[in-house]
Amino acid sequence: MNTTNETNLANHSVVAKDDWRAARRKLLQREKELTHLRDQIARERRALPWERVEKNYVFDTPAGPRTLADLFDGRRQLIVQHFMFAPGWEQGCPSCSFMADHTDGMTIHLAQRDVAFVAVSRATLAEIERFRRRMGWQFRWVSSHTNSFNRDFHVTFTPEEVASGEIDYNYSKGPAYLTEELPGVSVFCKDDAGAVFHTYSTFGRGVEVMMGTYALLDLTPKGRDERDVANKMEWVRHHDRYAPEPAAQAGAACCATHA
Secondary structure, three states: OOOOOOOOOOOOOOOOHHHHHHHHHHHHHHHHHHHHHHHHHHHHHHOOOOEEOOOOOEEEOOOOOEEOOHHHOOOOEEEEEEOOOOOOOOOOOHHHHHHHOOOHHHHHHHHOOOEEEEEEEOOOHHHHHHHHHHHOOOOOEEEOOOOOHHHHOOOEOOHHHHHOOOEEEOOEEEOOOOOOEOOEEEEEEEOOOOOEEEEEEEEHHHHHHHOHHHHHHOOOOOOOOOOOOOOHHHHOOOOOOOOOOOOOOOOOOOHHHHO
């Protein structure tokens, strides 16, 4: 089912080459401002104070029980995707799966910069492994089924909290998101003595940092082409659940036809 908002591409402004170039150069200045602002925010992010992780979290992994410190896999930095997948669910969240689809190609490059990656879900390890095999992912994914990691990092909430109409998510309490599982990305650092520190977490739209598809869609004329609804990602499916792509229209331009 196509749930995207069909943006009208007709009647868009069309100008001569010199006018197009002038308009593009004007936008380029704004893009450079954004790039410099992003660099500045990254510096401020790195300057944030840290908090020591005092709890000894133990996760279920294919290699057996592992602590949070073990998940660094010999590196000093660790990125965690808080993947929405609760015990008893048939499958992981489609939006978190959309994020995860971008991961396998990145992990080898992250490792070159002293960064390990792992996804963490409350589902049991057996549930995680079954879904991982279906999706064909290779990145590390562990279960927090027996610990309070998700609760402590404000991505899992009790039915009572949800029913109250107010949960503590994205550094504020409110009713914006009322569900027992929510997404996030957290970063940790380990010192030479083995102590682990929480350095950063982002939630809500902050998790778009893992969604490279969105960065490319933002370059296109139709953009993200999403409906104006609360769940903008309603169009996203697990990658094995999209309808087959329609055949090319008759007469459509193709390099092969002009070879």
